[in-house]
Amino acid sequence: EPEVTQTPSHQVTQMGQEVILRCVPISNHLYFYWYRQILGQKVEFLVSFYNNEISEKSEIFDDQFSVERPDGSNFTLKIRSTKLEDSAMYFCASGPGNGYTFGSGTRLTVV
Amino acid sequence: RKEVEQDPGPFNVPEGATVAFNCTYSNSASQSFFWYRQDCRKEPKLLMSVYSSGNEDGRFTAQLNRASQYISLLIRDSKLSDSATYLCVVRPTGAAGNKLTFGGGTRVLVKP
Numbered sequence: 592e593p594e595v596t597q598t599p600s601h602q603v604t605q606m607g608q609e610v611i612l613r614c615v616p617i618s619n620h621l622y623f624y625w626y627r628q629i630l631g632q633k634v635e636f637l638v639s640f641y642n643n644e645i646s647e648k649s650e651i652f653d654d655q656f657s658v659e660r661p662d663g664s665n666f667t668l669k670i671r672s673t674k675l676e677d678s679a680m681y682f683c684a685s686g687p688g689n690g691y692t693f694g695s696g697t698r699l700t701v702v
Numbered sequence: 703r704k705e706v707e708q709d710p711g712p713f714n715v716p717e718g719a720t721v722a723f724n725c726t727y728s729n730s731a732s733q734s735f736f737w738y739r740q741d742c743r744k745e746p747k748l749l750m751s752v753y754s755s756g757n758e759d760g761r762f763t764a765q766l767n768r769a770s771q772y773i774s775l776l777i778r779d780s781k782l783s784d785s786a787t788y789l790c791v792v793r794p795t796g797a798a799g800n801k802l803t804f805g806g807g808t809r810v811l812v813k814p
Contacts, residue, residue: 624801634746634789634804647801682745691802693745 593617595694597683603700604673612668612697614683623666624684624691625658627651634682640666673701703728706805708790715780715812722776723808725790734793735766737775739786740807746789749775780812 596615604610616623625637638648640658655671666685670677678701684691708725715721727735735752750757752764752773763776777784790805 626802633806634740636801636803639801649801680743690748693747695745698743 593692595683595685595692597681597694597697599697600695601698601700603702606675606701607672610670610673610699612670612681612683612699614666614668614685614694615664616666616683616685617692618664620685620687620692622646622686622688623658623660624686625668626682626684626693627679628682628696629676629679637668637681670699673699675701677701704805705729705803706790706792708805708808710806711809711811713808713810715777715784715810717780717782717812717814719780720776720778721780721810722774723788723810724772724774725805725808726770726772727790727792727803728771729792729794730768730771731794732792733795735764735773736791736793736802737762737764737773738789738791738804740789741786746791746804749788777810780810782812782814785810785812 598613623640626634628634636649638652639646657669659667680696680698682696683694706727737749738746739749740746750759752766756765761778765774787807787809789807792803793800
């Protein structure tokens with residue numbers, strides 16, 4: 592069964608550093624998403640991406656966040672200057688339009 | 703009011719018993735409804751979509767009540783492997799690619 596692949600599975604970074612979280616969506620999917628889940632809290636929408644541009648973003652997705660699809664396979668989330676409160680599980684998802692498949696997530700720990 | 707609200711539980715369920723729980727949503731224009739399952743520190747996985755007429759998938763039954771803006775999930779003959787957090791998920795519109803809004807989850811613990 593096709594999978595959404597995320598790397599790394601766990602990233603530890605110092606406050607103020609930039610991080611890039613990587614995702615390989617399922618190859619024939621057109622819609623890509625990032626969600627995050629702070630420990631003990633609900634899954635929250637960050638951003639959706641379609642046709643090489645952001646189609647929707649939440650208020651969490653401020654100027655320190657950016658997304659990119661640098662080639663035909665990867666989909667990345669960059670956090671420019673990490674804060675302690677960015678520590679969370681970040682899930683990438685992709686879908687053909689209806690329905691999603693989530694990746695197994697990257698656990699980001701900001702120290 | 704939270705967009706999607708769930709009783710966090712935990713619901714402690716004897717193996718073989720039936721458990722049911724609800725979720726309420728605030729946006730009356732919401733179009734699509736789902737139950738996802740999330741195991742500890744894992745990604746959400748789609749359990750089932752919820753249709754207006756109600757639907758069943760094996761031991762799982764989902765119902766939608768648009769008038770009262772809630773959906774429900776019933777698990778029959780609970781198995782130990784059903785222990786997980788069940789996430790109520792709403793999609794605000796029917797537009798392709800639209801975001802999902804998650805509830806905080808209901809934790810279910812099935813015990814022998």
